[in-house]
Amino acid sequence: MIRESLRQANHRRNRLVLALAATLAIFFAALQLRADEPYARSRDYDLQHSKISLRFDLERKKVLGEVTHSLSILRDGTAKIVFDSAGLTIQKVTVNKAAAKFETTAEKLIIPLAAEAKSGDKFEITIRYEGKPTKGMYFILPDKDYPDRPSQIWTQGESEDTHYYLPTYDYPNDRLTTETILTVPASWITVSNGKLVSVGDAGKGLKTWYWKESVPSSTYLITVVAGEFDEVKDSWRGIPVTYYAPKGRGDRLPVNYGRTPAMMELFSKKFGVDYPWEKYAQVMVDDFVAGGMENSSATTNTSNSLTHPKLAPEYFTGEDDLISHELGHQWFGDLVTCKDWGDIWLNEGFATFLEAVWTEAHFGKDQADYERWNNAREWFRSSNIWNKPIVRHDFDDSSEFDGNAYGKGGWVLYMLRHQLGEDAFYRGIKHYLEVNRGKNVVTADLAKAIEEAAHINVDQFFSQWLYGAGAPKFDLSYTYDTEKHEVMLNVQQTQKVEGRVGLFRVPVEVEITTAAGPKLYNVTVSKEKQNFPLPAESAPLMVLFDKGGHILKSAEFHKEKKEWLYQLKHATDLADRADAVVALGKLKNDEEVVAALGDTLRTDKAWGVRATAADTLGQLDGVSASKLLLAALDSSDKPWVRSRVVSALGDFKDDAAVAAKLDAIAKHDDSYRARAAALQALGRLKGPKVFETLDATVAGDSPDGFLRNAALRALGSLGDDKAVPLLLEWSAAGKPIDSRTAAIRSLASLQKDNKDITKQLAGYLTEPHFPVRMAAIFALGEIPVQVMPTKIPPRVPLAKNSPPSSASKSSSTCCRK
Ligand SMILES: [Zn+2]
Numbered sequence: 001m002i003r004e005s006l007r008q009a010n011h012r013r014n015r016l017v018l019a020l021a022a023t024l025a026i027f028f029a030a031l032q033l034r035a036d037e038p039y040a041r042s043r044d045y046d047l048q049h050s051k052i053s054l055r056f057d058l059e060r061k062k063v064l065g066e067v068t069h070s071l072s073i074l075r076d077g078t079a080k081i082v083f084d085s086a087g088l089t090i091q092k093v094t095v096n097k098a099a100a101k102f103e104t105t106a107e108k109l110i111i112p113l114a115a116e117a118k119s120g121d122k123f124e125i126t127i128r129y130e131g132k133p134t135k136g137m138y139f140i141l142p143d144k145d146y147p148d149r150p151s152q153i154w155t156q157g158e159s160e161d162t163h164y165y166l167p168t169y170d171y172p173n174d175r176l177t178t179e180t181i182l183t184v185p186a187s188w189i190t191v192s193n194g195k196l197v198s199v200g201d202a203g204k205g206l207k208t209w210y211w212k213e214s215v216p217s218s219t220y221l222i223t224v225v226a227g228e229f230d231e232v233k234d235s236w237r238g239i240p241v242t243y244y245a246p247k248g249r250g251d252r253l254p255v256n257y258g259r260t261p262a263m264m265e266l267f268s269k270k271f272g273v274d275y276p277w278e279k280y281a282q283v284m285v286d287d288f289v290a291g292g293m294e295n296s297s298a299t300t301n302t303s304n305s306l307t308h309p310k311l312a313p314e315y316f317t318g319e320d321d322l323i324s325h326e327l328g329h330q331w332f333g334d335l336v337t338c339k340d341w342g343d344i345w346l347n348e349g350f351a352t353f354l355e356a357v358w359t360e361a362h363f364g365k366d367q368a369d370y371e372r373w374n375n376a377r378e379w380f381r382s383s384n385i386w387n388k389p390i391v392r393h394d395f396d397d398s399s400e401f402d403g404n405a406y407g408k409g410g411w412v413l414y415m416l417r418h419q420l421g422e423d424a425f426y427r428g429i430k431h432y433l434e435v436n437r438g439k440n441v442v443t444a445d446l447a448k449a450i451e452e453a454a455h456i457n458v459d460q461f462f463s464q465w466l467y468g469a470g471a472p473k474f475d476l477s478y479t480y481d482t483e484k485h486e487v488m489l490n491v492q493q494t495q496k497v498e499g500r501v502g503l504f505r506v507p508v509e510v511e512i513t514t515a516a517g518p519k520l521y522n523v524t525v526s527k528e529k530q531n532f533p534l535p536a537e538s539a540p541l542m543v544l545f546d547k548g549g550h551i552l553k554s555a556e557f558h559k560e561k562k563e564w565l566y567q568l569k570h571a572t573d574l575a576d577r578a579d580a581v582v583a584l585g586k587l588k589n590d591e592e593v594v595a596a597l598g599d600t601l602r603t604d605k606a607w608g609v610r611a612t613a614a615d616t617l618g619q620l621d622g623v624s625a626s627k628l629l630l631a632a633l634d635s636s637d638k639p640w641v642r643s644r645v646v647s648a649l650g651d652f653k654d655d656a657a658v659a660a661k662l663d664a665i666a667k668h669d670d671s672y673r674a675r676a677a678a679l680q681a682l683g684r685l686k687g688p689k690v691f692e693t694l695d696a697t698v699a700g701d702s703p704d705g706f707l708r709n710a711a712l713r714a715l716g717s718l719g720d721d722k723a724v725p726l727l728l729e730w731s732a733a734g735k736p737i738d739s740r741t742a743a744i745r746s747l748a749s750l751q752k753d754n755k756d757i758t759k760q761l762a763g764y765l766t767e768p769h770f771p772v773r774m775a776a777i778f779a780l781g782e783i784p785v786q787v788m789p790t791k792i793p794p795r796v797p798l799a800k801n802s803p804p805s806s807a808s809k810s811s812s813t814c815c816r817k
Pocket of ligand 1: 001002325329347351577
């Protein structure tokens with residue numbers, strides 16, 4: 001799974017969104033009420049096959065179901081069969097075709113057996129039921145406010161929500177094959193797991209779609225999608241690859257999703273295990289509660305990933321992070337599944353790592369390095385997960401889908417690959433997939449597979465990075481001895497050693513560059529304080545500790561300005577140059593530094609370093625910095641750099657040249673992203689005529705209202721109460737959902753004591769539109785408690801049974817994206 005806030009942060013990657021994601025994280029961590037079961041259950045039976053037949057009562061948003069489970073008893077003396085089932089009305093149960101008694105509790109369907117069963121006994125249990133699911137299955141239908149929206153029904157099973165629409169065994173440590181038989185209006189299409197066997201007329205304007213999945217997977221990976229969709233067909237090595245968009249948006253599929261077969265090819269080759277399912281479908285749905293979900297052979301993604309064809313070229317890596325993440329899960333998560341939620345990083349860490357593998361192969365090393373460098377910084381910023389290990393079973397107070405499972409998990413696999421080498425690493429991965437395919441795994445299974453295949457013991461590595469918490473923080477310095485011709489490198493680990501955070505033992509590549517050229521040394525750091533004598537013919541021009549940034553760490557390297565300037569210009573790896581940018585950014589009021597960063601902004605070969613230089617110049621302030629940023633606009637034509645330069649200009653208050661340039665860009669520029677960034681920057685600068693510019697932009701048109709939404713967000717930063725009527729208008733039902741969420745969030749930062757606004761925001765909490773509810777929750781979180789309406793409407797998503805659990809999860813925590 002991938003969280004939508006994460007997807008967006010990755011997609012836009014600018015300071016504002018990251019700040020927003022962090023705020024949401026803190027807010028939703030507090031909302032998480034029910035923790036998922038951390039340890040796998042003991043099982044009484046093995047669910048082997050489910051035949052699921054569903055019809056829908058659209059008017060009442062009900063599911064009418066019949067499911068036949070084929071199962072085999074695992075334990076002698078089993079006297080009853082217990083399924084997970086919540087909020088469903090069970091109408092009839094048969095056991096081996098004979099009517100059977102049953103009872104229900106809030107979370108279970110219990111079927112007593114006529115006699116105690118023995119291990120190996122087989123049962124066929126049929127359950128007829130109906131219900132109006134409060135989770136797990138969602139009905140997105142036209143309504144009075146949105147009469148033209150395409151109808152969609154979709155499910156989201158992870159982590160334990162399948163049993164809200166299907167009585168079943170709802171924990172990952174069981175696997176089964178499925179038949180899914182869906183009867184829907186004749187004009188609809190459906191998507192489910194496995195092969196499409198047939199579509200037949202069902203009378204009364206209905207059709208029945210019959211899907212069959214013959215590769216076993218866990219019940220949280222079952223998917224049902226039905227509705228009015230456009231389809232685009234593709235293929236990979238003869239396997240059907242299909243993409244679906246809500247009706248009317250089919251033209252957006254190829255531009256955003258067209259690289260899927262190339263990813264399937266890359267991953268199949270890297271792993272030495274071919275894509276394992278009979279087809280690969282990706283279906284994009286509206287109001288999705290996550291960013292993406294890797295259902296076996298049939299991923300569901302948010303329709304926000306259907307970027308408008310006019311905007312899509314403005315994103316360097318497009319939606320590839322999302323697409324490669326969910327595709328990666330088809331092996332890591334679906335073919336091989338974590339046994340319990342405590343080992344969820346075996347799903348999410350791999351999927352995150354595989355985003356980088358695709359990025360590196362398709363967009364090049366600099367892009368992969370830049371993302372990894374960013375991910376490390378973001379992980380270090382999320383201090384709430386610092387003292388928690390990646391593998392843990394105590395997540396009562398937080399979500400298991402945190403920045404450790406994702407960001408740090410991905411980093412750990414990257415480090416493992418770097419330390420083992422590409423060949424040994426992938427030999428281990430291939431073996432892991434081969435011995436565990438179709439099985440559930442814990443972290444020890446990965447260590448064992450690597451050792452068996454590569455003959456390298458990884459216990460110590462796993463112990464500190466996966467079962468231990470934190471990461472090394474280094475304090476670094478060196479001296480040069482002109483007589484001994486030696487650099488003495490002083491290394492200190494400064495992380496607080498307590499709880500699960502220990503001292504780290506890490507192999508480090510140190511590069512020393514002298515007039516004679518660079519030399520690389522390998523050292524192993526393992527103690528709190530260590531000195532490493534390293535030969536150097538003359539005084540070093542540059543000393544790099546962990547050259548290229550291959551270790552998840554933070555480092556305070558005490559260097560002189562001239563060394564950082566040298567590093568900025570001459571280091572070969574992106575991470576080292578980006579580190580120099582950040583270090584130099586701490587030297588205020590230094591014209592030499594400003595000039596060097598300006599030079600980097602114009603000439604560095606990696607756009608990520610150029611963009612980081614732009615951010616840093618923005619923070620440095622001063623006339624010369626703003627001049628360099630303004631000048632760089634002439635050469636920064638790539639929207640992903642240009643928008644960052646524009647954004648940085650939003651830090652220069654009372655600079656007429658900046659304000660004029662931003663106004664001009666906001667009104668006319670080739671890049672929509674640059675225009676949006678200019679609108680936001682103007683909002684932050686709060687200049688005299690900004691309201692008029694934003695007001696006019698809201699009234700204007702752009703692809704998907706992209707500029708309008710930016711202007712609506714900017715009105716929040718502007719903080720001018722004149723905007724209230726405009727924001728109220730655009731937050732109202734009937735307006736496009738994206739514009740509404742932008743307006744709602746901005747409203748929250750205006751007139752915080754205005755009870756009418758607060759009342760209107762609280763009214764949005766009961767709306768059927770998930771993003772609107774989320775925006776309202778966020779906005780209300782900004783408002784002082786004394787202004788909150790005393791009566792919160794009954795279906796506020798704080799109540800246990802109304803929010804999608806993955807919703808809170810989808811926004812919760814993160815270090816990263
Ligand atoms: Zn995921």
